[in-house]
Amino acid sequence: MKTMSFQASLAAALMLATAWLASPVSAQTQSPPAPAQSVAQPAPAGPTAVAPGATAPADPAPSASTATAPAAPAAPPAAAMSTTAKPDAAAAVAPAMKELSPWVMFMSADVIVKAVMIGLAFASLMTWTVFIAKSIELSVASTKLRSALKKIAEARSLAEAQMALGTKQGILPSFLAAALREARMSAGLSSDAGIKERAASSFSEIVRAEQRRIRIGMGVLATIGSTSPFVGLFGTVWGIMNSFIGISKSQTTNLAVVAPGIAEALLATAIGLVAAIPAVIIYNHFSRVTKGYLELVSRASGAAGRLLSRDLDRSHGSVHSRAAE
Numbered sequence: 001m002k003t004m005s006f007q008a009s010l011a012a013a014l015m016l017a018t019a020w021l022a023s024p025v026s027a028q029t030q031s032p033p034a035p036a037q038s039v040a041q042p043a044p045a046g047p048t049a050v051a052p053g054a055t056a057p058a059d060p061a062p063s064a065s066t067a068t069a070p071a072a073p074a075a076p077p078a079a080a081m082s083t084t085a086k087p088d089a090a091a092a093v094a095p096a097m098k099e100l101s102p103w104v105m106f107m108s109a110d111v112i113v114k115a116v117m118i119g120l121a122f123a124s125l126m127t128w129t130v131f132i133a134k135s136i137e138l139s140v141a142s143t144k145l146r147s148a149l150k151k152i153a154e155a156r157s158l159a160e161a162q163m164a165l166g167t168k169q170g171i172l173p174s175f176l177a178a179a180l181r182e183a184r185m186s187a188g189l190s191s192d193a194g195i196k197e198r199a200a201s202s203f204s205e206i207v208r209a210e211q212r213r214i215r216i217g218m219g220v221l222a223t224i225g226s227t228s229p230f231v232g233l234f235g236t237v238w239g240i241m242n243s244f245i246g247i248s249k250s251q252t253t254n255l256a257v258v259a260p261g262i263a264e265a266l267l268a269t270a271i272g273l274v275a276a277i278p279a280v281i282i283y284n285h286f287s288r289v290t291k292g293y294l295e296l297v298s299r300a301s302g303a304a305g306r307l308l309s310r311d312l313d314r315s316h317g318s319v320h321s322r323a324a325e
Contacts, residue, residue, distance in 0.1 A: 102267060109264040110242050116235030116268050123224045124275040130217040131282045138214070138289050141171075145296045148172040149303065157314070158183070158307045171210055171297055175304035178202040183311060192312045199308055203301040210297055214290055218283060225279035232272020239265025 106117060148165055149172065155161035158180050165173055182199045189195065243261030 105260070105264045105267050108260065109267070110239060113235045113239045113242075113264065113268055116231060116238075117271050120228055120232060120235075120268070120271040120275045123228055124271075124278070126220060127224055127275065127279045127282060130220055131278075134217055134286055138286070138293055141214070142293050142296060144168075144170055145172060145293075145300060149296070149300060152303060152307075155307065157311050158304075161304075161307055171206070172300040172304070174206050175203055175300055176307070178206060179304050179308040183308060192309075195312060196305070196309065200305065203305065207294075207297055207301060211294060214293060218286060218290070221279045221283040221286070225276050225283055228272045228276035228279065229269075230272075232269040232275075235268025235272070236265045239268060 106114065109117070148168070148170055151164045152161040152172070155164055158176055162173070162176050162180070165176070179199050179202075182195060182202060186195045186198070240262060243258065243265060246261055247258060
């Protein structure tokens with residue numbers, strides 16, 4: 001009995017030694033499993049009864065499982081790459097986001113939209129140029145005419161009024177010169193009504209000429225005020241059309257892609273309003289100021305007509321006095 005147990009113990013020792021020596025060789029020759037495979041099941045814990053000359057393949061299984069264990073974490077890097085792909089895409093879109101200042105929008109706009117913006121800016125420059133020039137012109141003309149009317153307020157004849165004004169140029173000296181010319185050309189005629197009528201006709205021509213002169217530039221303001229919003233709207237429509245074409249080409253409705261083009265288009269409308277609103281306000285202002293100046297011109301025409309009437313009455317009075325003598 002003891003001999004049989006000793007033989008069994010010796011056989012078990014031989015099997016363990018053979019398995020220990022064979023395990024490195026089997027671990028090197030075994031091909032590594034695919035990363036997607038599950039972890040190998042462990043071998044049974046207890047020893048099994050095998051033939052004395054057979055080798056046990058149960059022990060290489062743990063070594064194979066330990067060899068494949070480092071390959072299991074290979075899947076998370078792929079997931080990490082997929083998670084980091086979104087920040088990279090966002091980073092690729094981020095440079096497209098630029099500062100939407102008016103100058104940047106103007107430089108990024110289409111050629112036609114740029115031409116519209118430049119034209120509207122030039123129209124706005126013309127508006128303020130007309131405003132400055134007409135303000136100075138109307139102020140100087142009104143001041144001169146008021147001063148001339150004060151000087152001839154006490155004049156009794158056309159000659160005396162001309163002496164009071166001197167050689168200055170202006171609308172009132174033009175009335176006085178027209179009255180004297182008509183009186184001189186109508187000398188010897190007995191009808192005073194004809195002389196006054198012809199003088200009034202000359203005065204009307206002078207007034208109309210002064211109206212045309214003083215309204216120079218008003219038509220420019222009216223044109224700019226009425227057409228600038230529509231010109232700006234044309235630039236906006238053209239820019240938005242190009243923006244939609246770009247959206248169709250890029251096949252995205254991302255706000256970062258759509259917003260710059262629409263903002264550039266709307267800038268044309270903003271410039272159109274900036275050009276139109278001051279033009280309308282300045283036109284209305286000059287309409288009131290021009291009306292006041294033309295009232296002064298009418299006063300000057302009436303003053304010249306009264307002086308001519310006095311001279312005619314005085315000349316007829318002297319003729320009648322001489323005839324009575």
